[in-house]
Amino acid sequence: MFFAQLKNELWKLFGKKRTYIGFIMLLLAENGVSFALYKTHFSLQKRLLENNGYALDAYASALTAAFIVLAPIAPLLLPLYVALIGGDLVAKEAEDGTLRMMLCRPVSRVRLLVVKWCAGAVFSIVLVIALGILGILCARIWFPWGGMFVLEPEDHVFSVFTASEGFYRYSLATIFMLAEAFSIMGVAFMFSCFNVKPAAATVLALSLLLMDFICFHIPYFQDYQPWFFTYHTRVWVCMFWEHIPWWRVGSSLIVLAGLNLTFLVIGCAAFQVRDIKS
Amino acid sequence: MIELRHVIKKFASRTAVNDLSLTVSRGEIFGLLGHNGAGKSTAIGMMLGQVWPTSGTVNICGHDVTSQRALALKKVGAIFEAPAFYDYLSGWRNLEILSHYTAPTSKARIQEVVDWVGLTGREQSKVRTYSHGMRARLALAQTLLPQPELLILDEPGGGLDPEGIAEMRQTILRLHRELGLTILLSSHLLTEMEQLCTRIAVLNQGRKVFEGPISEVKASRRRVALQTPDFAAATTLLNERGMILGSERGQFISLKEDVTTADVSRVLVTAGIALEGIWLHEETLEDFYLNLVKPPLLPTNKN
Numbered sequence: 001m002f003f004a005q006l007k008n009e010l011w012k013l014f015g016k017k018r019t020y021i022g023f024i025m026l027l028l029a030e031n032g033v034s035f036a037l038y039k040t041h042f043s044l045q046k047r048l049l050e051n052n053g054y055a056l057d058a059y060a061s062a063l064t065a066a067f068i069v070l071a072p073i074a075p076l077l078l079p080l081y082v083a084l085i086g087g088d089l090v091a092k093e094a095e096d097g098t099l100r101m102m103l104c105r106p107v108s109r110v111r112l113l114v115v116k117w118c119a120g121a122v123f124s125i126v127l128v129i130a131l132g133i134l135g136i137l138c139a140r141i142w143f144p145w146g147g148m149f150v151l152e153p154e155d156h157v158f159s160v161f162t163a164s165e166g167f168y169r170y171s172l173a174t175i176f177m178l179a180e181a182f183s184i185m186g187v188a189f190m191f192s193c194f195n196v197k198p199a200a201a202t203v204l205a206l207s208l209l210l211m212d213f214i215c216f217h218i219p220y221f222q223d224y225q226p227w228f229f230t231y232h233t234r235v236w237v238c239m240f241w242e243h244i245p246w247w248r249v250g251s252s253l254i255v256l257a258g259l260n261l262t263f264l265v266i267g268c269a270a271f272q273v274r275d276i277k278s
Numbered sequence: 279m280i281e282l283r284h285v286i287k288k289f290a291s292r293t294a295v296n297d298l299s300l301t302v303s304r305g306e307i308f309g310l311l312g313h314n315g316a317g318k319s320t321a322i323g324m325m326l327g328q329v330w331p332t333s334g335t336v337n338i339c340g341h342d343v344t345s346q347r348a349l350a351l352k353k354v355g356a357i358f359e360a361p362a363f364y365d366y367l368s369g370w371r372n373l374e375i376l377s378h379y380t381a382p383t384s385k386a387r388i389q390e391v392v393d394w395v396g397l398t399g400r401e402q403s404k405v406r407t408y409s410h411g412m413r414a415r416l417a418l419a420q421t422l423l424p425q426p427e428l429l430i431l432d433e434p435g436g437g438l439d440p441e442g443i444a445e446m447r448q449t450i451l452r453l454h455r456e457l458g459l460t461i462l463l464s465s466h467l468l469t470e471m472e473q474l475c476t477r478i479a480v481l482n483q484g485r486k487v488f489e490g491p492i493s494e495v496k497a498s499r500r501r502v503a504l505q506t507p508d509f510a511a512a513t514t515l516l517n518e519r520g521m522i523l524g525s526e527r528g529q530f531i532s533l534k535e536d537v538t539t540a541d542v543s544r545v546l547v548t549a550g551i552a553l554e555g556i557w558l559h560e561e562t563l564e565d566f567y568l569n570l571v572k573p574p575l576l577p578t579n580k581n
Binding site: 096097100105273 | 327328349352356360367374376381382420
């Protein structure tokens with residue numbers, strides 16, 4: 001029954017046109033940035049590589065471009081689209097009146113929420129995989145296959161990989177980006193369980209994330225960075241360290257899992273005591 | 279099938295339902311009457327486990343809705359005013375989605391219900407292309423899928439044209455007759471309630487002010503239409519003689535139990551009050567309802 005219910009939730013989710021906004025915008029953004037990189041010939045990267053004794057020709061590749069595209073999209077655009085869907089999952093149905101139709105059924109409220117959360121998680125998986133695949137495909141249109149050069153000053157990352165190693169790291173990063181997507185969807189989902197409009201749930205979630213993101217980047221809080229949500233959602237960047245810090249990855253995943261569970265419990269508790277009225 | 283005991287529901291300082299006790303037996307068509315904001319929808323929400331009672335107990339099919347929601351609603355179907363669906367999906371897909379929250383439902387069962395409500399041929403169309411009447415049929419279909427024993431219908435005629443309302447009335451009677459369902463019906467359409475229900479309860483400002491069979495409503499008062507040029511003088515005289523309980527709208531009087539229309543005619547003619555006509559007027563549910571929720575126009579003589 002659980003899988004039948006999940007399948008139906010996915011029908012509902014992927015039957016809506018707004019679900020595809022994220023995919024379309026990611027495609028446009030990734031293609032746009034790749035094209036811009038092609039036109040500027042990696043001018044910034046060229047200087048850095050040459051100063052460190054590498055030749056640009058070996059690393060001006062689809063993988064390098066894909067990372068450059070991924071770096072701003074993951075913390076800025078990805079949260080927007082998963083928060084949009086997470087915020088809709090319960091609040092939109094309550095607003096439309098379909099939630100009331102569902103709650104005439106002998107299904108527990110917690111069960112309903114768990115099914116909906118899983119549907120949100122499936123959406124997050126599909127969006128992140130699309131982000132990864134589209135990123136590399138768009139970059140491949142403009143750049144040849146070759147070694148990968150990664151520069152991420154914020155995380156002190158300066159790495160060069162062969163094409164096969166780079167592709168492996170890029171794939172790993174895409175997989176670990178799921179932790180970010182799940183967590184942000186979870187925050188929006190939690191707000192969606194309260195008696196609020198869907199847009200309010202999305203805005204609340206994004207506001208919380210942006211506040212965390214801003215504080216995380218204020219130098220005054222540098223010593224407290226592991227206490228910030230952003231620190232843990234950036235776990236995918238660790239995949240581009242020369243030696244992947246699995247201890248940090250593990251601890252971040254545990255923190256995110258705990259937070260996700262907490263968000264779900266708060267959402268369930270709020271939804272459980274709510275009166276559902278027309 | 280439905281049993282509410284001393285149910286109270288408060289929203290902040292406002293009491294939406296106040297000490298409501300109600301019993302609906304198996305096989306009944308029970309009507310819930312009341313003005314907007316009387317507490318009907320809140321009461322129905324509590325029966326469906328969507329609104330939590332502040333105090334009191336709500337039992338559906340022998341199970342407490344608050345603590346055993348899944349068991350209580352297993353054999354219950356419900357329709358609301360302006361039922362909401364996933365408009366971007368087909369009627370069939372909507373039925374699949376809603377049915378899977380009750381129990382696994384076969385395609386054959388869905389087709390059977392689609393045929394029963396008369397949606398055959400349109401079940402694969404998107405719901406956004408449906409008319410009001412078709413949406414009402416789809417709403418009915420989704421309630422019938424789990425083979426319910428109890429139907430809770432909250433303003434099922436809302437938004438329908440007269441033809442649609444008549445169709446809905448026939449369908450409710452068919453459901454009762456062919457499937458033997460117990461039905462709780464909440465509606466503003468008093469004539470519908472009168473034609474459909476075996477018993478009714480009237481809510482006024484969250485309180486139950488009447489519960490009983492429709493036959494009791496009709497027999498509750500003996501109303502007489504009195505046609506006279508001087509209605510005020512006539513009612514004053516009849517009041518003085520202690521023959522009537524009250525008068526309304528310059529046209530009707532309510533006779534005391536042992537008084538006949540012949541007695542009234544004799545008294546008025548003897549007193550020299552012209553009498554153009556007098557006849558027994560069977561009280562409609564509307565008359566009864568308005569009398570319950572509104573004060574009479576003229577006070578009854580205490581003598």
